Amino acid sequence: MARALWTGSLSFGLVTVPVALYSAVRDRDIHFNLLHGPDNSPIETRRVCAHEQKEVPYSEIVKGYELDDGRWVLLSDSDLEAAAPRKSHTIDIEAFVEEREIDPLYMDRPYLLVPENEVAARAYALLSEAMASSGKVALGRFVMRAKENLVSIRPREGLLALTTMRFHDEVRPSAEIAQGLASVEAPSEEEVENAMAIIAELEVPFEPEGYRDEHRAHLEAIIKRKRKGQKISMPKPKPEEPAEPPPAAPDLMGALEESLARIRGEAASKTAGASKGKTKGKTVAKPKRKLPAPKAPAKRASGSARRP
């Protein structure tokens, strides 16, 4: 079983629920060890005191903050805890809000909260059931690893899922990025409608399981080949597609119409293929696209109605 990253209490009103916090992210990255090139022996990292030039055990290492005058203030773990004793041990729920009011820009890392014991489990169940029926998410704060976290908590599959969030001043203002845009002519109604038609044609339900981490798969394949002693060569850069260089003044309307025509043509042939497949049972050959085939025949059907 995974290791708890933090234990403490979840508190709403005067109800206190002892909980443990686990990461909701599984590390699927391919990890490399650092090796010494000439002899392929593993590299060890040692922590060395710069003053004494000798190795320092972890227990002798503290946090330091550099003052403007170059002096250092040393802080032990208990000093840091003393800065916020309650917050270091308690997630205080301060408010309940609508999920969609929280812009994903604020989302940082996902975790799962688990009740510590059977007594806690009852209060935990009470909170998650009450939240599930109200449809709201809880906002709270706590301190973990010398950092205060604003968090949102929502019921998910019988558990409470917690997401750490960025504070308002950690989200940069976007004003400068959009600055020059106001002086540019707004797109015409027709252009926007065409763009929205493309969006509608390409709309699918969000099915995250359908997206594979190709980077991981490629890296695994390379390791396998190398292990067999095969040579890995850098793929040749793809020649730039000369067919559609972006024109200096892009013909937006032309690109929109051409896209729609192509997508609809593709969609039409797909619907035909899909309905043929259905009669044969479940062995529908998936279209050659990498991603989950849109399984919304209703939508496609309405699209195909537009076909002449």
Place this chain on the structure above:
Amino acid sequence: MPRSIWNGTVAFGLVRVPVKLYSATESKRIPLRERHAEDGAAIEHRRLCSKEGREVPYSEIVKGYEVSEDSYVVLTKEEVAAAEGPEAHVVEIEHFVDREQIDPAYYERSYYVGPGKLGEESYRLLHAALERSARAGIGRFVFHNKAHLVAIRAVEDVIVLHTMRFADELASGEDLEPAKPEKRPSKLELDTAQLLLAQLDAKFEPESYANTYRDAVMAMIEKKAKGEAIEAPENLQATPEGDLLGALEASLAQSGASRGKGAAKKRSRSTTPVGKPPKRPAPGATKRSAGAKRATAATAPKRKPTRGED
């Protein structure tokens, strides 16, 4: 103008939007470094060859994937880069989804997308279409030699790009074997909890949540710099056992506001033992008269922006 970290094209259909990418977030952590407790000196991380026991310059270090104990497949930087092939500098939008269908756990990092050279018109078009349809575009792009799944959305006047986690990167709760309650919460407890939820109902206003811990740590650092002693932290309080309903009702009374008759009725029913109120210092918790409660409710702001730090 902030500096862009990537230049490329967002492609949807045959429409190509030249764009620049900017970081949308920044960490405001207090910069703390590792120091040696005894003399306050810096801690250096030295890389040593485990066989020769001597320090190794960075140029002699390679990356190895451990296939079995002490047996590695060594990959050069170029070979690792080969996993992605050449960067195409295109964010290819493959699908559009209802943005409310995306669980927040999928969002990883956030970037602002700004218009690139000659991209203003097509940028405005993409922004308008995303905004009006309330859809997010799902696509892929290669950034720093790694292919990412991304979602793009219109947020106010700009387009935001999020890198996304893959489904198999998210843990399910089943592995955690959570403790199950012996008895399920009662209807009365659920109703009372609902009232408490309603009392704490608010609009999400990110500005109203300030990072007070940062200030507390800075204050402590200043104090310590002057040579003052740091107070030891108090012990972790014991968790109140049982009497969930009592705690709920005491909470309701504490936060004051009663909305509607249902709330008032429910509370009056429980004038009998309000359970063992938890030890936590609760301002107003000792006030028992309904009048006093209502008075605090009238003057107290709906949501306390900050619960006083201890």
